[in-house]
Amino acid sequence: MDLSVIILGTNAALPTKDTITSAQLIQTNHNLYLIDCGEGTQIKMQQHAIKKNKIRAVFISHLHGDHIFGLPGLLTSFLYSQRKEPLQIFGPPGIKAYIETVLSLSASYILYDLMIYEITDVDTFRYEDELITVSAIPLQHRIQTIGYIFREKTRFNILPEVIDKYNLTYEEIKALKRGESIRMDSIPVHPDNNTTVLHPVRSYAYCSDTIYDESLPQRLAGVNTLYHESTYLHALKKQADERMHSTSHDAALTAKNAGVDKLILGHFSTRYSDLNPLLEEARSVFNNVILAREGLEIAI
Ligand SMILES: [Zn+2]
Known part of the structure; x- marks a missing residue:
């Protein structure tokens, strides 16, 4: 089975001329799974020839705008791509009220089955279809935030x-x-x-946004590829802690302690026009690091 992640958005907080806030897709042979949906996600999908009707489920980490402001637009655009397949959305409590309020006030038409599930118990959450399972882990941010672990099924x-x-x-x-x-x-x-x-099971963890959390590596046991937020360089560690974000050093330490194969850094502060210092800082702690960039597809 093909299994990869396609990065659509890499910024913290704000979109810029070429880059947008958090969004990415897990791609299997036939399906796409969207993780977070920052403003401009649809535009990035068009730029990178993504067939959005193939999205089977959406997983939202938290309700900050840089992770959900693209969602109502995407849901209503399906009207114009003749979507018939049902769509499931998973996220923290409040996601249902957010979507239903926007759709209702804008008098939007949804002509497919839209099922919104609020995750009230992170530890017992489980999504499953014929190809993958998804579980949830708690992240430590200013509002309730959920990380997701995607695993291919044993085959x-x-x-x-x-x-x-x-x-x-x-x-x-x-x-x-x-x-x-x-x-x-x-x-x-x-x-x-x-x-x-027995084919080894590949897995992918999405951790955005979170302060450095010593207990996170044990929750990532067995994960191959880790996406971890890297908003700041360690020189701004104090600011990172105050805003409950991570530095590149924090992300790399988590990757090292979790024993993953590969670390993808993302959720970059727009103050960094050159991202190489973030990459170098992480590589001083953990070898195999990749910078997330819009349109980049990475095998899991
Ligand atoms: Zn964010």
């Missing part, structure tokens, strides 16, 4: 000799790949060491 690659031996059909191969047992001439065939190779 098995079938050994070629097994396909030949049992003359497996396409449907039987798919069932074994999902981890189901099948029956061939009354002989059960199980997904085990003799028939399949």
Whole structure:
């Protein structure tokens, strides 16, 4: 399965001429999942030829404007792209009132099933479809903020000799790949060491916005790719703490302590016209760091 993240917005607080506030997409073979929806998200989708009707669910981290001001526009634009598929939106309490109020006051038409779910218990939240699961983690910011962990479902690659031996059909191969047992001439065939190779599960964590949190790495156990906010350089650590944001150093320390493979930095203060110092600061703590940029697609 293809699994990647497409970055749409990388700024904290404000859009600029070329860059917008937080938004990104998780992309699998057939689906897109939107995480946060800052102002200008639709424009970035058009610039990067994203088919927005493929968005299956939206995950909102918190209700600050730089994460949700693009959402009403996106939801109403689906009218013009003939969206018929239902759309699920997940976010903290208040997300339902926000969307319903804007849609109601602007007399907007929504001609698809829009289901808005408020996450009241972060620890037990779970989204699941045929390809991925999503769980939630608490982040520490000025208002309630939720991080999300996307995991592909466990799947098995079938050994070629097994396909030949049992003359497996396409449907039987798919069932074994999902981890189901099948029956061939009354002989059960199980997904085990003799028939399949377990594919390692890839996962992606989205952590924006948050103050440095020592307890965060343990919640990120098993995560491969971590996106972590990096609003400031460490020279502004005091300001970062006061506004409950992180520095590049903080983000890298979290990545190192969590044992992830790859760190993506984002949510940059617009005071930094050159982002390389943020990258270098993070790399002094953790090796594998990438700067989020609008339009960048990164394999998970
Ligand atoms: Zn923000």
